[in-house]
Amino acid sequence: MVTGIQLYELAYDYLLSFEGVSAEMIDSHLYEWRSGRLTSLNDLFFSMALSAQNKQDMPRSIGDVNDVRPFVRDFNAAEVVKAKLTWEDIFDAIVSSNYTPPGRMVRDNKSSYWVQFCKSLISIADFVSTFDTIEAFHAFVESFYVNELSRLALPLLLEKEIYGFGFALSCDFLKEAGYPEFLKPDVHIIDIAYSLGISPSRDQYQVFKSMVAYCAEIGKLPYEVDKLFWLVGSGAFYLQKVSVKVSRTEFIEMVRNS
Numbered sequence: 001m002v003t004g005i006q007l008y009e010l011a012y013d014y015l016l017s018f019e020g021v022s023a024e025m026i027d028s029h030l031y032e033w034r035s036g037r038l039t040s041l042n043d044l045f046f047s048m049a050l051s052a053q054n055k056q057d058m059p060r061s062i063g064d065v066n067d068v069r070p071f072v073r074d075f076n077a078a079e080v081v082k083a084k085l086t087w088e089d090i091f092d093a094i095v096s097s098n099y100t101p102p103g104r105m106v107r108d109n110k111s112s113y114w115v116q117f118c119k120s121l122i123s124i125a126d127f128v129s130t131f132d133t134i135e136a137f138h139a140f141v142e143s144f145y146v147n148e149l150s151r152l153a154l155p156l157l158l159e160k161e162i163y164g165f166g167f168a169l170s171c172d173f174l175k176e177a178g179y180p181e182f183l184k185p186d187v188h189i190i191d192i193a194y195s196l197g198i199s200p201s202r203d204q205y206q207v208f209k210s211m212v213a214y215c216a217e218i219g220k221l222p223y224e225v226d227k228l229f230w231l232v233g234s235g236a237f238y239l240q241k242v243s244v245k246v247s248r249t250e251f252i253e254m255v256r257n258s
Helices: 005-016 023-030 041-052 058-062 065-072 077-082 087-095 113-128 134-142 148-161 167-176 187-195 204-218 222-234 248-256
Strands: none
Touching: 005 023, 005 222, 005 248, 023 222, 041 065, 041 077, 041 113, 041 134, 041 167, 058 113, 065 087, 065 113, 077 113, 087 113, 148 167, 148 204, 167 204, 167 222, 187 204, 187 222, 187 248, 204 222, 222 248
């Protein structure tokens, strides 16, 4: 069984085997975190809102998250809390506005993506408003860097604090917000990590823990390995707007036969 840095290199070479894919394209995704550091609490609110709707078919129903900006005080958490807005207030304001979301809005349907998203917006505002500055939030996140177990505690905390944030979405928010020490245990990462012996199970918590240990072993940041494996599974080079017909099943079999 291929282990360690060889697996990373095989994943990289697998992507390079496709016509039109270059090392520069791959690297632009692996190192995107370098420009993702949040610079304001409004950016923090927006980033968390973006992650809150990043599940299943929710993005299709919600559309561009920027479109809700007028209904959440330009993503100003303190103002939302000060105004004592509820999720119903946001929902009703959208319905009565000139804005027409791409998805249906049914107020009394708990399963409605818009009901869920509005609830997330309120809980995000409550959470973000507890920080006076973005620097205070950065210090909060970095206080969990003591060891692997303390790092695991942060996405678990966010899962409890933010409505609609599961463990994986919490990890997704952190890694996309400029914290490369985190990765998202999504379907691609879980399948590759479990199938190739990095993780002993498909449990999201265990996959995160095992992947972080694997990244430390090969000297790579979790974000970078996450993006590499995600590209192997998705083929979505979104920065270049290029889609490649990859297959993580094909990749797993290729590694097993190496």
